[in-house]
Amino acid sequence: MSATATPPTRARRPAKPGVPWTTWAGIATFVAITAWAVLEPLGGIGFSLAPLFTEQAVAGWYIIRRFFDPEWSFLPRAYPRFVETLYIAVIASAVGCSVALPISLLASSVTNANRVLHGVVRTWLSVIRSLPDIAWALLFVAAVGTGALGGIMALTIFNIGIIAKLTSETVDGVDLGPVEAASASGAGRVQTAWVSVVPQILPGYLSYSLYVFELNIRASLVLGLVGAGGIGNVIKVTLSRFEYERLGAVIVAFFVIVVILDQISIALRRRLV
Amino acid sequence: MSTETATRRSAPTGPPRPTPPDKTRRTVAMVALASVILLCFWLVESRWSRLPEFPFDFARYLGFMAEGVFANPVGDETLTGFWTNAAALMIESLHMAWIGTIIGAIFSLPMGFLAARNVSPRPVVAASRAVLNAIRAIPELIWAIMIMLPVFGLGPVSGAMALGINSIGTLGKLTSEVIEGIDPGPVEAARASGARQLQILRWGTLPQVMPEVVAFWLYRFEINIRAGAILGVVAAGGIGSLLSSVLGRRLWERAGIMLAVIVLVTIAVDMISARLRRRIIAGPGGDDDAAPEETSTHAGAYV
Numbered sequence: 288m289s290a291t292a293t294p295p296t297r298a299r300r301p302a303k304p305g306v307p308w309t310t311w312a313g314i315a316t317f318v319a320i321t322a323w324a325v326l327e328p329l330g331g332i333g334f335s336l337a338p339l340f341t342e343q344a345v346a347g348w349y350i351i352r353r354f355f356d357p358e359w360s361f362l363p364r365a366y367p368r369f370v371e372t373l374y375i376a377v378i379a380s381a382v383g384c385s386v387a388l389p390i391s392l393l394a395s396s397v398t399n400a401n402r403v404l405h406g407v408v409r410t411w412l413s414v415i416r417s418l419p420d421i422a423w424a425l426l427f428v429a430a431v432g433t434g435a436l437g438g439i440m441a442l443t444i445f446n447i448g449i450i451a452k453l454t455s456e457t458v459d460g461v462d463l464g465p466v467e468a469a470s471a472s473g474a475g476r477v478q479t480a481w482v483s484v485v486p487q488i489l490p491g492y493l494s495y496s497l498y499v500f501e502l503n504i505r506a507s508l509v510l511g512l513v514g515a516g517g518i519g520n521v522i523k524v525t526l527s528r529f530e531y532e533r534l535g536a537v538i539v540a541f542f543v544i545v546v547i548l549d550q551i552s553i554a555l556r557r558r559l560v
Numbered sequence: 561m562s563t564e565t566a567t568r569r570s571a572p573t574g575p576p577r578p579t580p581p582d583k584t585r586r587t588v589a590m591v592a593l594a595s596v597i598l599l600c601f602w603l604v605e606s607r608w609s610r611l612p613e614f615p616f617d618f619a620r621y622l623g624f625m626a627e628g629v630f631a632n633p634v635g636d637e638t639l640t641g642f643w644t645n646a647a648a649l650m651i652e653s654l655h656m657a658w659i660g661t662i663i664g665a666i667f668s669l670p671m672g673f674l675a676a677r678n679v680s681p682r683p684v685v686a687a688s689r690a691v692l693n694a695i696r697a698i699p700e701l702i703w704a705i706m707i708m709l710p711v712f713g714l715g716p717v718s719g720a721m722a723l724g725i726n727s728i729g730t731l732g733k734l735t736s737e738v739i740e741g742i743d744p745g746p747v748e749a750a751r752a753s754g755a756r757q758l759q760i761l762r763w764g765t766l767p768q769v770m771p772e773v774v775a776f777w778l779y780r781f782e783i784n785i786r787a788g789a790i791l792g793v794v795a796a797g798g799i800g801s802l803l804s805s806v807l808g809r810r811l812w813e814r815a816g817i818m819l820a821v822i823v824l825v826t827i828a829v830d831m832i833s834a835r836l837r838r839r840i841i842a843g844p845g846g847d848d849d850a851a852p853e854e855t856s857t858h859a860g861a862y863v
Contacts, residue, residue, distance in 0.1 A: 324655035332716035347710030374604035417826040435606040
């Protein structure tokens with residue numbers, strides 16, 4: 288056995304593959320951007336975990352403790368705002384979903400043969416989605432004044448962006464058989480879309496609509512902060528008065544509602560798909 | 561259609577036509593839904609009277625904003641000031657999103673392994689999933705208000721931390737799902753060649769999941785840019801706070817410039833990130849177009 292200890296005829300091991308230069312370039316870019324973002328002298332935000340180990344953290348801890356000592360008796364006074372949040376979410380989902388269905392049909396090449404038009408619609412949708420919900424809320428509140436109307440409009444636009452994107456992707460993937468059958472039997476463009484595409488995408492579309500409703504309830508936190516009505520309004524007021532105990536109670540109640548609605552929505556979605 | 565009716569007429573003894581399915585439940589559900597929606601319209605205290613004039617007002621405001629965006633900023637110090645100021649704040653938002661994503665990536669990778677059924681023992685999986693779910697249930701805004709602002713003070717550091725915490729939740733969940741979907745072959749091969757548990761994870765599991773996980777990181781970065789804009793409203797850094805005060809004072813030209821900067825930067829980052837993601841999934845030398853379009857994951861990552 289000892290004779291085979293150094294077999295001279297053994298094939299050379301293949302050389303280890305070298306690291307391609309793109310990997311090094313990627314790592315260098317990553318490090319550079321991170322340094323730029325973290326370090327204050329380079330124009331970054333001066334990120335540091337140091338505050339965790341100073342008196343500031345102790346002072347912060349007192350505030351955090353107040354959040355976890357909720358003043359439940361405040362909730363009845365916040366009740367109208369909770370209900371308003373629900374109204375806003377329902378209306379915005381309903382309007383947004385109804386408008387988004389025809390738009391999503393326009394945004395897919397399956398139902399819209401006009402390449403230019405469907406490109407235009409797609410571009411608009413990505414512009415809509417590139418602005419966060421808060422920007423829409425600020426815009427509409429500035430345009431129509433504070434109150435629920437601004438919130439409804441902001442969420443409606445936001446919903447159209449999301450639903451039309453998701454639904455048009457579903458439209459892209461439909462089975463083309465029924466579409467051909469409909470157009471072969473002489474149906475027009477709208478009729479073809481209505482009888483052959485819409486039934487196929489309906490489960491997906493409805494499930495996106497429910498999903499968007501969930502998003503709307505969550506977004507109502509933000510909307511109120513900028514004056515667009517709903518529960519966020521209470522958060523804004525209590526936060527500006529440093530009433531952390533009340534804020535704690537409102538946030539806990541909000542989460543209970545969100546979780547309940549999510550469960551309902553998930554159950555419905557599971558039945559749909 | 562016509563042949564069918566013809567045969568039916570000539571052969572009345574043929575098999576009966578199936579009865580149309582019962583639509584009662586569907587109709588009831590539709591009516592109930594419609595009435596709930598109408599009730600909401602009725603009950604909400606909204607100034608609907610402003611709606612008819614809204615299109616004209618809004619068109620006028622859009623005109624003001626376009627004036628701001630398309631005015632020649634060269635030589636006009638106020639305008640150039642607006643542009644550079646908006647760009648600087650947007651860059652701050654980008655920095656917050658970048659740091660938040662890194663925090664999320666660093667902590668979510670081990671969390672993802674702990675939460676994957678095919679890697680960790682049951683109690684560990686249950687515990688780490690509970691943690692991830694709790695983190696995900698709370699939006700960035702609440703993390704910022706309740707925890708980060710008291711500890712880190714007003715400013716972008718709080719915002720970055722809030723984004724980071726929230727990213728841990730979503731990324732951890734997505735990572736664990738990817739890990740559960742791996743091909744068991746390489747893991748068995750690693751085990752058969754005598755690898756220890758950690759080595760199995762390093763050489764059997766990690767290489768399989770890494771491309772998709774990195775794609776998720778990039779995707780989360782895109783989401784964090786949008787979320788970072790919100791945090792400014794509670795003074796946690798980024799472009800949100802100035803946008804809010806500018807629009808609150810109805811400075812339309814300036815608001816137009818800020819919105820233009822947000823849209824341009826967001827779309828540019830999205831496009832770069834989408835290309836990178838496709839390249840990462842397809843692998844070196846892979847066909848960019850052959851990579852699967854992300855559709856279902858898109859929806860999942862929003863939550």
